[in-house]
Amino acid sequence: MKKNLDINVHHITRVEGHGNIIVNMRDGVLEKAHLNIVEPPRFFEAMLKGRSFTEAAIITSRICGICSLGHQITSLKTTEAALGLEVSEQTILLRKLLVNGATIQSNILHAYFLAVPDFLDAPSVFPLIATNKDVVLRALRMKRLANDIADIVSGRAVHPITPVPGGFTRIPSRDELLHLKERIVTEGLPDAVETVETMKALADAIPQFERETEYISLTHDDEYALYDGDICSSDGGTFPVEDYLNVTNEFVVEHSTSKHARNKREAYMVGALARWNNNYTRLTESARDAAETLGLKPQCYNPYMNTVAQVIEVAHCMEESICIIEELLGRGLKAEKPNQIPTRYGRGIAATEVPRGILFHDYTYDNRGQIVAANCVIPTGQNLANVDADMQKLVPEIVNKTKPEITHHLEMLVRAYDPCISCSVHILDVEFKDS
Amino acid sequence: MSVLTVIGVGNPLFGDDGVGIAVIEALRATQLDMELIDGGTDALGLLEYFADRKRLVIVDAARMGEKPGAVRCFDPAEADLILKWDHLSLHGVGLAEAWQLATKLDMLPEKLWVIGVQPGVVRVTNHLSVAVRNAVPIVVTLIKKFVRYGEELPCNEPIKDNPSSGFSKEVHIHG
Numbered sequence: 001m002k003k004n005l006d007i008n009v010h011h012i013t014r015v016e017g018h019g020n021i022i023v024n025m026r027d028g029v030l031e032k033a034h035l036n037i038v039e040p041p042r043f044f045e046a047m048l049k050g051r052s053f054t055e056a057a058i059i060t061s062r063i064c065g066i067c068s069l070g071h072q073i074t075s076l077k078t079t080e081a082a083l084g085l086e087v088s089e090q091t092i093l094l095r096k097l098l099v100n101g102a103t104i105q106s107n108i109l110h111a112y113f114l115a116v117p118d119f120l121d122a123p124s125v126f127p128l129i130a131t132n133k134d135v136v137l138r139a140l141r142m143k144r145l146a147n148d149i150a151d152i153v154s155g156r157a158v159h160p161i162t163p164v165p166g167g168f169t170r171i172p173s174r175d176e177l178l179h180l181k182e183r184i185v186t187e188g189l190p191d192a193v194e195t196v197e198t199m200k201a202l203a204d205a206i207p208q209f210e211r212e213t214e215y216i217s218l219t220h221d222d223e224y225a226l227y228d229g230d231i232c233s234s235d236g237g238t239f240p241v242e243d244y245l246n247v248t249n250e251f252v253v254e255h256s257t258s259k260h261a262r263n264k265r266e267a268y269m270v271g272a273l274a275r276w277n278n279n280y281t282r283l284t285e286s287a288r289d290a291a292e293t294l295g296l297k298p299q300c301y302n303p304y305m306n307t308v309a310q311v312i313e314v315a316h317c318m319e320e321s322i323c324i325i326e327e328l329l330g331r332g333l334k335a336e337k338p339n340q341i342p343t344r345y346g347r348g349i350a351a352t353e354v355p356r357g358i359l360f361h362d363y364t365y366d367n368r369g370q371i372v373a374a375n376c377v378i379p380t381g382q383n384l385a386n387v388d389a390d391m392q393k394l395v396p397e398i399v400n401k402t403k404p405e406i407t408h409h410l411e412m413l414v415r416a417y418d419p420c421i422s423c424s425v426h427i428l429d430v431e432f433k434d435s
Numbered sequence: 436m437s438v439l440t441v442i443g444v445g446n447p448l449f450g451d452d453g454v455g456i457a458v459i460e461a462l463r464a465t466q467l468d469m470e471l472i473d474g475g476t477d478a479l480g481l482l483e484y485f486a487d488r489k490r491l492v493i494v495d496a497a498r499m500g501e502k503p504g505a506v507r508c509f510d511p512a513e514a515d516l517i518l519k520w521d522h523l524s525l526h527g528v529g530l531a532e533a534w535q536l537a538t539k540l541d542m543l544p545e546k547l548w549v550i551g552v553q554p555g556v557v558r559v560t561n562h563l564s565v566a567v568r569n570a571v572p573i574v575v576t577l578i579k580k581f582v583r584y585g586e587e588l589p590c591n592e593p594i595k596d597n598p599s600s601g602f603s604k605e606v607h608i609h610g
Contacts, residue, residue, distance in 0.1 A: 044448065044559070046559075047448065047559065047561070059448065062446055062447065062448045062475070063448070064476070065446075065475050065476030065477040065478070065480075066476075066477060068475065068477075109479065113479075113528075125536070126535065126536070126539065129536070129539045129540060130539075133540070136536075136540065137540065140479075140482060140540075143479065143480075143483075144483050147480060147483060156473070
């Protein structure tokens, strides 16, 4: 069938940001299929210039309400690399606990509030409150537990205050950590198991679509890499984080205000599915069992399965958090002061696996400890070329469906990547009736 | 528990979107007995404060069809908050969606007010516009009077000394 198809979905968000899906097909030939998302952190690089090393993480944590912890941790590591600040094992363990909490929080929100409504063919989470209130309450309970991990370790959940370059200004108490562990054991783990069951019941609604691509994530010999590691490509090779520019190879495209990225192919994918494909052997045993239950197998090429990988990670991060707390308590908590005496001034590069994928920060400091150049490469920007490539394969495969069905499949695809769209402004819009 | 919990919402890196945070910082300086929370832009995180607080004020930049700097206090049950959940991403979720969720889940505090400040300049800058900067002490005074003297917040009434407050429109009350 020589089909004509025009899809133009405009999702206008608050200010600069927008995510638009555009598809044009003429006489059965696909002319265009792409997503346009404005990439917010670009604006913040200018704002970092001239700032002192103690301010950088505070600013970057404000880039995004959902990814604030990931930006903050990456910023701290970048500053420490640039200024030669060593941090203690205790600091690293506490930060790993924070990263696990942030991964749980973000993955849960995405799975329950964006993906589950899709799988149930609901327009949003609201209708599900009437039909599946216990599930919605479970999601909020898990989010709260993850927030409490952040609160206890970092002072507050949204924009953490105690993590600073060189360490923490306050260390959680033994009792706080014991209580937190107890809650993860009695509340978090059972909820993670229930989440796997919920996802299993919905698994049939996940579209069957495959496109093999290059998967890029951090990797680490000793653990499922979230906090640190080397860059790993599923097409082969590991690279030091300092060589990130040779991997991200950002380039400008005509249809998007945001840069795209590519490494060995036309596009690559970052995020939970990339982490799964590259590092599944380092997940906890029960997380791997959960993956089997959900039909997630190593080298999965279905981008819609990113949500399933996120759910697996939640199970992993709950167990990992317990292990980290036990290690902290076993070592004995020490009242350390942050190490903030620079041993050098120069360029620092760091990467963290934040929920949406690998995040790079790159700062150069002058000898007064002020930033003269900054670069942030965020996961959503790295995924854009891959989303486009998925769309270009997907549209011809589903072209015989109705236009609303095709649109829905495309929106679901975009949502599966859990993109970060103009995340930084949340102005309330209110209408008052004309008198 | 404090008499009142005040949550400022917004992003100080985006101009007037940061007014809620600026109010929290100004209230902190008064040292009055109230719980102050910097809510950032994680709107769903607000739900965690809703259920177990008695009296809660949320200060946020709000497009209300007024002049920049206009201050307006209202009960969200009595205004049409525009929901925008049909997004590709959770990054579009804001106070309106969080409030709706809390309502449906029966998680609202005993009393909830929103103090909206009409934004003027919303772009990447860490300064408030003059009109919105001038609105900060007006909001602070409203909250101080509530905490210190038990004066009710002036819901849907013009606010004294707020030159931007035009009140051309009335709140649409749901039937």
